[in-house]
Amino acid sequence: MFKAKVLIKRRPSILDPQGKAVEKGALHLGLNNIKDTRIGKYIEFTVDTDDKKSAEKEVNEYCGKLLANPIMEDYEFTLEKVA
Amino acid sequence: MFKAKVLIKRRPSILDPQGKAVEKGALHLGLNNIKDTRIGKYIEFTVDTDDKKSAEKEVNEYCGKLLANPIMEDYEFTLEKVA
Numbered sequence: 001m002f003k004a005k006v007l008i009k010r011r012p013s014i015l016d017p018q019g020k021a022v023e024k025g026a027l028h029l030g031l032n033n034i035k036d037t038r039i040g041k042y043i044e045f046t047v048d049t050d051d052k053k054s055a056e057k058e059v060n061e062y063c064g065k066l067l068a069n070p071i072m073e074d075y076e077f078t079l080e081k082v083a
Numbered sequence: 084m085f086k087a088k089v090l091i092k093r094r095p096s097i098l099d100p101q102g103k104a105v106e107k108g109a110l111h112l113g114l115n116n117i118k119d120t121r122i123g124k125y126i127e128f129t130v131d132t133d134d135k136k137s138a139e140k141e142v143n144e145y146c147g148k149l150l151a152n153p154i155m156e157d158y159e160f161t162l163e164k165v166a
Contacts, residue, residue: 009127019128022150025149029148029149033130033131034141034145035128035129035130035131036127038128039124039125040125040127041124041125042092043121044092044119044120044121044123045102045117046118047116047118048117048118058116058117062109062114066108066112
């Protein structure tokens with residue numbers, strides 16, 4: 001079994017209005033040094049197989065078809081063997 | 084200046100209905116080995132100060148008051164010095 005940890009980020013060229021909005025909130029709290037906030041996703045799950053190649057294949061399919069938006073987002077992941 | 088990278092996760096005791104829903108989608112794609120999907124946030128921003136202590140203080144305030152929900156979520160972050 002593998003534990004997968006996935007990071008999904010908007011491509012650098014794509015604006016992040018949610019990040020901009022939260023950052024305005026930071027200014028209201030007096031946090032003046034926070035800049036360029038970008039909000040992505042962090043997803044954890046397990047892959048119930050002992051073959052790393054097939055685990056990678058499932059993770060790529062899961063990310064590419066469901067978790068990430070291939071038009072706007074990039075993803076990266078790590079797989080770690082667990083008992 | 085520091086680059087901050089924040090991971091926000093639901094506490095393990097808190098259910099994640101969004102993760103459950105996406106996982107049902109995985110089954111429909113034929114990905115039968117994906118289990119225990121939990122969806123959190125990944126947030127990047129810069130902190131425009133050269134003092135690490137005060138950068139950490141701002142990040143903790145930003146996370147604790149705006150980015151994470153302290154009732155349901157935990158956060159962790161790294162700070163990396165950039166030019």
